[in-house]
Amino acid sequence: MSAAATPLRVGLIGYGLAGSVFHAPLIAATDGLVLDTVVTSNPERQEQARSAYPDVRVAETAEDLLDRADDLDLVVVASPNKTHVPLATAALKAGLPVVVDKPVAGTAAEARALAALAEERGLLLSVFQNRRWDNDFLTLRSLLADGALGDVWRFESRFERWRPQLKGGWRESGDPAEIGGLLYDLGSHVVDQALVLFGPVVSVYAESDVRRPGAEADDDTFLALTHANGVRSHLYVSATTAQLGPRLRVLGSTAGYVKYGLDPQEAALREGLRPGPGWGEEPEDLWGRVGSGESPATGGGRPVRTLPGAYPAYYAAVAGALRDGGPNPVTALEAAAALDVLEAARRSARDGVAVAL
Numbered sequence: 284m285s286a287a288a289t290p291l292r293v294g295l296i297g298y299g300l301a302g303s304v305f306h307a308p309l310i311a312a313t314d315g316l317v318l319d320t321v322v323t324s325n326p327e328r329q330e331q332a333r334s335a336y337p338d339v340r341v342a343e344t345a346e347d348l349l350d351r352a353d354d355l356d357l358v359v360v361a362s363p364n365k366t367h368v369p370l371a372t373a374a375l376k377a378g379l380p381v382v383v384d385k386p387v388a389g390t391a392a393e394a395r396a397l398a399a400l401a402e403e404r405g406l407l408l409s410v411f412q413n414r415r416w417d418n419d420f421l422t423l424r425s426l427l428a429d430g431a432l433g434d435v436w437r438f439e440s441r442f443e444r445w446r447p448q449l450k451g452g453w454r455e456s457g458d459p460a461e462i463g464g465l466l467y468d469l470g471s472h473v474v475d476q477a478l479v480l481f482g483p484v485v486s487v488y489a490e491s492d493v494r495r496p497g498a499e500a501d502d503d504t505f506l507a508l509t510h511a512n513g514v515r516s517h518l519y520v521s522a523t524t525a526q527l528g529p530r531l532r533v534l535g536s537t538a539g540y541v542k543y544g545l546d547p548q549e550a551a552l553r554e555g556l557r558p559g560p561g562w563g564e565e566p567e568d569l570w571g572r573v574g575s576g577e578s579p580a581t582g583g584g585r586p587v588r589t590l591p592g593a594y595p596a597y598y599a600a601v602a603g604a605l606r607d608g609g610p611n612p613v614t615a616l617e618a619a620a621a622l623d624v625l626e627a628a629r630r631s632a633r634d635g636v637a638v639a640l
Contacts, residue, residue: 290315290316291315291356291602291605292319292320292355292356292357293310293317293355293357294320294342294351294355294379295318295320295321295322295358296322296345296348296359296362296370297322297360297361297362297363297384298323298325298332298361299323299361299362301384302321302359302362303331303332304549304552304553305384305413306359306361306382306384306411307321307332307335307336308552309558309594309597309598310359312595312598313595313601315602315606316357316601316602318339319355320340320348320351320355321341322342322343322344322345322347322362324344345362345370345373349373349374349377352378355379356379356380356605357379357380357381357407357601358370358374358380359384359411360381360382360383361384363461364389364461364463365389365453367383367384367388368387368389371387371408372400375397375401375404375406376404378404378406379406380406380407380409381401381406381407382409382410382411382601383408383409383410383615384411385410385411385412385472385475385618386467386471386618386621386622387618387622388618388622389467389622390622390626391619391622394616394618394619398614398615398616398619407605407611408611408615409604409612409615410614410615410618411597411613412471412475412613414472414546415475415476415479415597415612416548416597417592418547418548418565418590418591419530419546419589420476420531421590421591421593422587422588422589423531423533423540423542424480425590427480431538431540431573432533432534432536432538432539432540432573433536433537433538434536435533436513436514436515437514437515437517437533438480438481438514438515438534439518439519439528439529439531439532439533439534440473440518440519441519441521441528441529441531442473442519442521442530443519443520443524444524444527445524445525445527446522447495447523448495449497454500455498455499455502458499464500464501464502464504465502465503465504465520466489466520467625470504470506470628471621471625473518473519473520474506474518474621475617475618475621477508477510477518478620478624481512481514481516482511482512483510483511483620483640484508484509484510484623484624484640485509485510485511486509486637486639487507487509487628488506488631488636489504489506491504491629492504495523502522503523504520504632505517505519506518506624508624529541529542529543530542530543530544531571538573539574540572540573540587542570542571542572542589543571544565544569546565546592547563547564547565547592548562548592548594552594562592563592563593565592567586567588569589570586570588570589571586571587571589572584572586596612597612623640624640627640
């Protein structure tokens, strides 16, 4: 049968920001997948799910979902961070492949234990690192593959925001059990991208601060990574940046690449738009520039078309892995390597020293 005739049935645990904005729309837009069940105990979110996906079933608890494991082909865990490991473990033990939103776990050891369980059961375990399909990241990978920058010496990556007022909720909680704060939130993205681009890290230095009045978790964090190949990555994640820097600045032996502005896909999904023609495209005035010795602020360098962002490619790859044995788009062991860096960053910031890996 064709994928369209026999769609893989997906159970989605969690319908907050991650579940409703990212996972549900992307699952629904993927050929060969169907959003079968959403798990949320919140009545308002239940109604939102039914309104957006009229054929979806709603379950109150993850246990209710897993009691129907034989009716499903994939479970997606998009609930709060502290639940990722227990829910992924339960789904794997129920015999179901699993996608887990980042961070997959609070520690690298937990991530490796999950990977071992999935391998033992012969099941897919994938981590939703969607920023690998950001427009700027895809463009940079293309530039590097073409040798456009020469040998890269320094990689600067920023996820900076100006949010002086607290939002509340578990993401800003100071309770270590919640796995909140920007180091593990946005830091999971910038570290993963650095590892994909430049490989293993041998040293980590970090500065992590709680800046906003009443804040409990880090909201302004900097990481300096030394890669085994000699590249240095400087990574910034912040909610306290009144003037935003470039999203990417990459300096090589023959040229540099500078790119401002965030990938448009998250904003589009938040607005209720769905993947289709023109998805992930950005206007020419936001393209990055490649050159040497000039300031992009004054038009220096040549503009380089930004490749379209491609979040739908993640779930297409998951479907391909389940149906055809294709590659896992993001493995739990890759996520564990990023968690090694995040754990080292936490120790570095606490003790004021560089940490060797």
